Amino acid sequence: MxxxxxxxxxxxxxxxxxxxxxxxxxxxxxxDGVEYYCVDDVEAAKLAVELSDKGHC
Structure with missing residues (x-):
């Protein structure tokens, strides 16, 4: 996913x-299907990149 x-x-x-x-x-x-919530679009984008990077280590 x-x-x-x-x-x-x-x-x-x-x-x-x-x-x-x-x-x-x-x-x-x-x-893994874990959901996180952000009230700011920039923070959401940063979090998505961080999570993506973790998955490729």
């Missing part, structure tokens, strides 16, 4: 990330 990044909006956003000022959350899924 590859690393995946998906932008979540509205009702797709997990309850713990719903707060004023947060209109989108990024879900990063690693090769």
């Amino acid at each position: 590859a690393i995946a990044v998906k932008k979540l909006k509205g009702e797709e956003i997990p309850a713990q990330y719903r707060e004023p000022g947060v209109s989108e959350v990024f879900r990063v899924t690693d090769e």
Whole structure:
């Protein structure tokens, strides 16, 4: 399984990330299916690269 990044909006956003000022959350899924959430697109991209690099060591 590859690393995946998906932008979540509205009702797709997990309850713990719903707060004023947060209109989108990024879900990063690693090769093992573990999900991470970021509220910033740059952080999500960095995390995806880090996870991808770990999988190729």
